[in-house]
Amino acid sequence: MVRQPSWNKTCLKKGTWSPDEDQKLITYIMRHGIWNWNEMPKYAGLARSGKSCRLRWMNYLRPNIKRGNFTREEDETIVQLQKMLGNRWSAIAAMLPQRTDNDIKNYWNSRLKKRVVVENNSVSATTPATEINSGVKSDSDSLFLDTLLDSLIPKLKDFPEPATCTFSPSGSNHAAVVDNTCSMENNFVSSEKCWEIQSFSDNDCCQALSPNSQLWLYEPIYECNSNYDPVDDFWDSPFI
DNA sequence: AAGCGCGACAACCGCCACTCA
DNA sequence: GTGAGTGGCGGTTGTCGCGCT
Incomplete structure (x- = not known):
């Protein structure tokens, strides 16, 4: 048996979300929850793809999201985690409560990456290249990760x-x-x-x-x- | 004032893994 | 077992605002 294709994709709107669309999505999810991203837009009165709705909700509309204004501590955390995990933005985002992977990815690409390159260049003048980005986690990296993970494990209290x-x-x-x-x-x-x-x-x-x-x-x-x-x-x- | 370049951010695209009929 | 649908992820592109010329 073949599942029915969802929602006519030929008339889907693209581009920036309007406040009205945001409100429709929020209102719908508040009332009905998330049951199927592909079907949801139809019932929410949105001419958007399910993917688009999911992205908008996950990255911008859902509650408890902190956007912009990255603190120095968050900067350092992102740099450390990127060094250890690579471009696994979802994993990095999981370590930074209230931050989304897309936000972190954009922040990295637009700012942090350049800063790290500059810092690496200044370090590489005095450090052998093999010690930079060798892909091998140092003890300090492991300790950093352990501490971070421990702080994220919810306590009963x-x-x-x-x-x-x-x-x-x-x-x-x-x-x-x-x-x-x-x-x-x-x-x-x-x-x-x-x-x-x-x-x-x-x-x-x-x-x-x-x-x-x-x-x-x-x-x-x-x-x-x-x-x-x-x-x-x-x-x-x-x-x- | 207009045109241009650039940076920041929003959104899309393509791929993959998983689920389900 | 197979193919289609779905959700998630990372890379990439599009859009917008701002400063400079």
Whole structure:
């Protein structure tokens, strides 16, 4: 059996995302979660490819993303990790909470790479070439990596007790925002105090991720009811 | 004011691995 | 086992703003 091809690719929009498109994507994901990137744009009212939507969400729209203004410490971390891992930007991004691989890659290509080249040139005047970028991790590199990894392993105390929903999502399994102190829009605009999308189980209870939870940064946890029909929900949506 | 070059950043493309029918 | 769909990754290109001439 062959799967049906998704969404007509001939009329897909390209180029810079407009604020309206951003809002549509945010609103849709806030309501329904991420269930299928290729199908999602159709129901979200976006003439974009799934890939484009995924990229936009992952790199710019999802909560808790820090952009620009790299600190000196982050600079050093990126340089060290690039030296050890090479251009494995996703791996490097995993070591830098709130930073995306695309952001790090751009930052490296536009700034850090030049700086490193200059520094290497100045070092190479006094250091044998074989000791530069030899690909062999030094003890200090290993220690650096160990320390970094240790700092990234979440400690139990860092997570508050899971929250429990006190309201009913009207019998639906839709993702929703639990933090009643801010609107959906605010939840994204002020990412610092953001509570994440919740997934509702059958008994209308839910588990919440901590606002500090790194889990959210990599893969939000959604439940998708197999009976859920996005088409029905699309037409019922008050946001569209 | 217009044209040009450059840097920074956003977005796309192609490939690969994995999953599913 | 096979082929199509999907998601993720890294390289590359496109776009925009700014400074210089």
